[in-house]
Amino acid sequence: MDSFIEINNLVKIYGKGKSEAALEGITVNFQKGVLNVIVGPSGSGKTTLLNCIGGLLRPSSGKININNWLISLAPIKELIDFRRKRVGFIFQDHNLIPGLTVEENIALPSFFSKSNSRSIKEKINQLLTQLEISA
Numbered sequence: 001m002d003s004f005i006e007i008n009n010l011v012k013i014y015g016k017g018k019s020e021a022a023l024e025g026i027t028v029n030f031q032k033g034v035l036n037v038i039v040g041p042s043g044s045g046k047t048t049l050l051n052c053i054g055g056l057l058r059p060s061s062g063k064i065n066i067n068n069w070l071i072s073l074a075p076i077k078e079l080i081d082f083r084r085k086r087v088g089f090i091f092q093d094h095n096l097i098p099g100l101t102v103e104e105n106i107a108l109p110s111f112f113s114k115s116n117s118r119s120i121k122e123k124i125n126q127l128l129t130q131l132e133i134s135a
Contacts, residue, residue, distance in 0.1 A: 003065075004032035005053060010062035010072075012048050022048040026062070054087045055079040084112060088127075102133060 010026040013019045022045045030036050038046050051057040053064060055071055064072040071082065088109065096105045103124050110120045128134070 002031075003029035004067055005030040006063075006065040007049075007053070008063045008065075010049070010052065010064065011060045012045070012052060012057065013060040023052070023059070032067075050089075054089060055083050056089070084109065102128070 007026055007028050010023050011021065012023040013021050026045075026049065038049060040046050048057065052059050052072075053066070055074070059072050062072065063070060069082075071079070074082070088106070097108070100108070103121075106124050106127060107120055110123075115123075
């Protein structure tokens with residue numbers, strides 16, 4: 001089975017002068033349709049890795065290939081479009097809107113797309129089922 005996400009020798013360094021490497025030489029492949037879990041102690045780079053994969057952070061070096069698209073070298077406009085159409089994040093701080101239901105919080109980014117409400121509802125139900133979340 002071909003990899004859906006391929007990460008090769010990924011490095012992310014924060015700071016100038018006295019810098020700190022959040023990721024050092026990460027190489028991993030993720031298959032489409034397979035649930036993966038990224039675990040590690042606090043400060044080990046889990047969030048940094050996910051932010052790089054999701055196009056929120058640029059790696060310092062290395063490559064991220066998603067479905068044969070080299071995201072690590074993509075122009076910012078393509079990254080914006082990718083995040084808007086293909087990526088969903090729930091951050092560690094649970095940046096959800098308290099007055100909205102689970103479905104409404106998930107659907108919120110879809111209001112900025114051209115998807116119809118029926119397909120949005122179907123995708124939300126699919127996600128809730130896949131993640132075993134009841135609303």
